Amino acid sequence: MRAGVRQPAGCQLIVMARWPAPGRCKRRLAGCLGPVAAARIQARLTDHTLAVARAGRRRLGFALVLAVDGLAGRAARRWGEALGADHVRLQGTGGLGVRMQRQIQRAFRAGARRVVVIGSDLPQLDGDDLMAAFAALESSAAVLGPARDGGYWLLGLRQPQPALMAGIAWGTPRVLAQTLTAMGRLALEPVLLAPRADLDWAKDLRPWR
Numbered sequence: 001m002r003a004g005v006r007q008p009a010g011c012q013l014i015v016m017a018r019w020p021a022p023g024r025c026k027r028r029l030a031g032c033l034g035p036v037a038a039a040r041i042q043a044r045l046t047d048h049t050l051a052v053a054r055a056g057r058r059r060l061g062f063a064l065v066l067a068v069d070g071l072a073g074r075a076a077r078r079w080g081e082a083l084g085a086d087h088v089r090l091q092g093t094g095g096l097g098v099r100m101q102r103q104i105q106r107a108f109r110a111g112a113r114r115v116v117v118i119g120s121d122l123p124q125l126d127g128d129d130l131m132a133a134f135a136a137l138e139s140s141a142a143v144l145g146p147a148r149d150g151g152y153w154l155l156g157l158r159q160p161q162p163a164l165m166a167g168i169a170w171g172t173p174r175v176l177a178q179t180l181t182a183m184g185r186l187a188l189e190p191v192l193l194a195p196r197a198d199l200d201w202a203k204d205l206r207p208w209r
Contacts, residue, residue, distance in 0.1 A: 010113035011062035011134060013053055014103050016091065017046050017120040019070035019079065046120045050083040056130040057086075063112075067091050067103045097165035100155070108160045116143070116156040121198045129154070129193065136191035142183060144176070145193040151175040153196045161186060 018024070020042035022035035050066070057064050066085035068076040073090060080088030089106065091099040100117055107115040114137040116130070129145065133156045136143040142161075145154030150173030157164075163186060168178050183190055 010111060011060065012065055012107045012110075012112040012115050013056065013062045013130065014065045014067050014107060014115065014117045015049055015053055015085075015120055016067050016100065016103070016117065017049070017069070018042070019068065019076075020046060021070060024070055042121070045123065046083070049118070049120045049122060049125060050085070052125050052127055052130070054084045056127045059127060060131060060134055062116075062134065063087060065089060065103070065107065067099070069099070096170045097168050101162065101165050104157060105160055105162070114138075114156065114158055116154060118145075118154050119198065122153055122196055124196050125153075129196075132193055136193070140189065140191045142188045142190035143193065144179065144183075144190045146176050146195045148195050148197040149173060150177070151198075152179060153198055154193060155179075161188070164188075 020039045022039040024039075050064075053064050056062070063086045064084070065087045066076075066080040066083060067089050068079065069091040071079060071090075076090060077088045089103065092102055093099075094102070104115055104117060114134060116133045116137070118125070133143050133145070133154055137156050137158050141158050143154070143156035144152050147153045152175065164179070164182050166182075168175055168182070180190070
């Protein structure tokens with residue numbers, strides 16, 4: 001935890017981030033541009049995401065959690081501290097749904113009442129997105145940010161939903177539709193934020209340059 005940071009009243013923002021090492025991140029982008037360029041782009045995206053998150057923390061007062069993949073504990077903590085996170089956690093093993101669910105459960109066990117999860121590949125992310133997500137959770141049980149590729153770029157919940165991520169075809173254009181179906185089964189009516197494009201392929205760089 002960083003000294004001097006105002007602690008929130010039960011809100012957490014979790015940023016899922018992978019250490020930007022060549023050959024270990026942005027594999028689809030690396031297939032187009034090469035591993036070194038892909039890692040450099042991933043580092044820029046992560047810096048942008050954390051800059052937006054830090055600014056949002058000043059406005060909204062949430063706890064900023066960096067959930068790290070690709071580094072061990074001590075190195076992950078150093079990276080998180082350099083990026084200004086309040087807390088640093090390892091993502092752990094398993095597929096994306098398992099790792100996200102693990103972080104969400106940790107947040108609620110720690111006393112959070114509203115939890116928002118984002119990735120670190122969102123060049124269009126801005127502070128209004130985070131404000132809209134936490135505002136939605138004041139009156140709704142869930143919030144989703146649809147991604148233009150058929151996934152989602154943000155998930156927010158007011159309580160744990162262990163069944164929500166089971167059976168999702170992660171990495172496919174069916175993720176959003178399957179998640180909305182799962183929310184229907186759980187009687188969750190999510191607020192939908194504005195669609196955003198994440199950055200996975202070389203063509204996705206065009207609007208960002």
